[in-house]
Amino acid sequence: MTDFDMKDGQVTINPIVLQRADPCVLRHDGTYYFTGSHPRYDRIVLRRADRLEDLQSAPEVTIWQRHADGPQSQLIWAPEIHRVNGAWYVYYAAAPVDHGTVDAPSENETFNHRVFVLENTADDPFAGEWVERGQVDTGWESFALDATSFVTGGExxxxxxxxDLTVRGHSNLYIARMEKPWVLATPAVELTRPEFDWETKGFWVNEGPSVLVRDGRVFLTYSGAATGIDYAMGLLTADAGADLLDPASWTKSPEPVFVSDPAAGQYGPGHNSFTETPDGDAVLVYHARTYTEITGDPLWDPNRHARAQVLPFDADGNPVWGTPVPDTRPTPTSTEVLPADGEF
Structure with missing residues (x-):
């Protein structure tokens, strides 16, 4: 039995999880672990299943909740789960106050997030204790979010x-080697900043990075523009044996690689992660909406749903990104937040 039903090389059950934006899926020892932004932005949740198609109905466990006050009290965004050196880590962003606006941001207006880390040393992340390892010191105090981790070459x-307040826009992407999973070993190096038209629609952002290491190459995806129909995914590539802390090792695509598809009813695809099938085929996981007209503040519209599709590669080893696939399960359009395992 495969990890999910497939037809013509595509996943036949989508979305894989309703109302969970910024999806992160990790396959470990045959089990899929899922986390993503809860639409109330007040907790970090985790669920697991043997198949991607079963994640929607899997029990969801809250492993951490926001603080009553202080720097981790508001807008808990984009948790990612990683397995490093036999322990579990969740990277996430949190803010001290609900600061900023998403409707009409000024050129450099942002929220006030920083990156934080949880650690669990148990074999089972649902049974062990999640310990706060605190804020990641990235080298300066400014709006920071969407941390992801990868290991290559033993590092x-x-x-x-x-x-960077000296750079026009809201966020750039940075990389550093780590001393341990919550401490950087090297200074931050800028890899990309918003510069192309597609990256600067509404918001000037490069955010939501994710990394796939495959056949001696490193593929680093990210998202740009505001989170509506213009939200799209970009790509940086490097050789796995190159100095990944040297910006010259990376090549940036001038065009987005994954964009809205009105024919499929999918808008604003982005903030992706990568997982794999039991056979080792790459799977692209991302969120998207099914409509373009949003009532009120887009931040509080809960209907960015987690989706997945197999990512093929051509004969030269390049990803064939394709386009978002249509939904095969009903999705909500109201702003009501569904029960964790609810079906619409």
Whole structure:
């Protein structure tokens, strides 16, 4: 039995999880672990299943909740789960106050997030204790979010989005090698900043990085523009044996690689992660909406749903990104937040 039903090389059950934006899926020892932004932005949740198609109905467990006050009290965004050196880590962003606006941001107006880390040393992340390892010191205090981690060549790296107040826009992408999963070993190096038209629609952002290491190459995806129909995914590539802390090792695509598809009813695809089938085929996981007209503040519209599709590669080893696939299960359009395992 495969991890999910497939037809013509595509997943036949989508979305894989309703109302969970910024999806992160990790396959470990045959089990899929899922986390993503809860639409109330007040907790970090985790669920697991043997098949991607079963994640929607899997029990969801809250492993951490926001603080009553202080720097981790508001807008808990984009948790990612990683397995490093036999322990579990969740990277997430949190803010001290609900600061900023998403409707009409000024050129450099942002929220006030920083990147934080949880650690669990148990074999089972649902049974062990999640310990706060605190804020990641990225080298300066400014808007920071969307941290992801990857290991290659025996070294762990962190990639994240952060604002440099001397650079026009809201966030750039940075990379550093890690001393341990919550401490950087090297200064941050800028890899990309918003510069192309597609990256600067509404928001000037490069955010939501994710890394796939495959056949001697490193593929680093990210998202740009505001989170509506213009939200799209970009790509940086490097050789796995290159100095990944050297910006010259990376090549940036001038065009987005994954964009809205009105024919499929999918808008604003982005903030992706990568997982794999039991056979080792790459799977692209991302969120998207099914409509373009949003009532009120887009931040509080809960209907960015987690989706997945197999990512093929051509004969030269390049990803064939394709386009978002249509939904095969009903999705909500109201702003009501569904029960964790609810079906619409």
């Amino acid at each position: 762990q790296y962190l990639v994240w989005a952060q604002q």
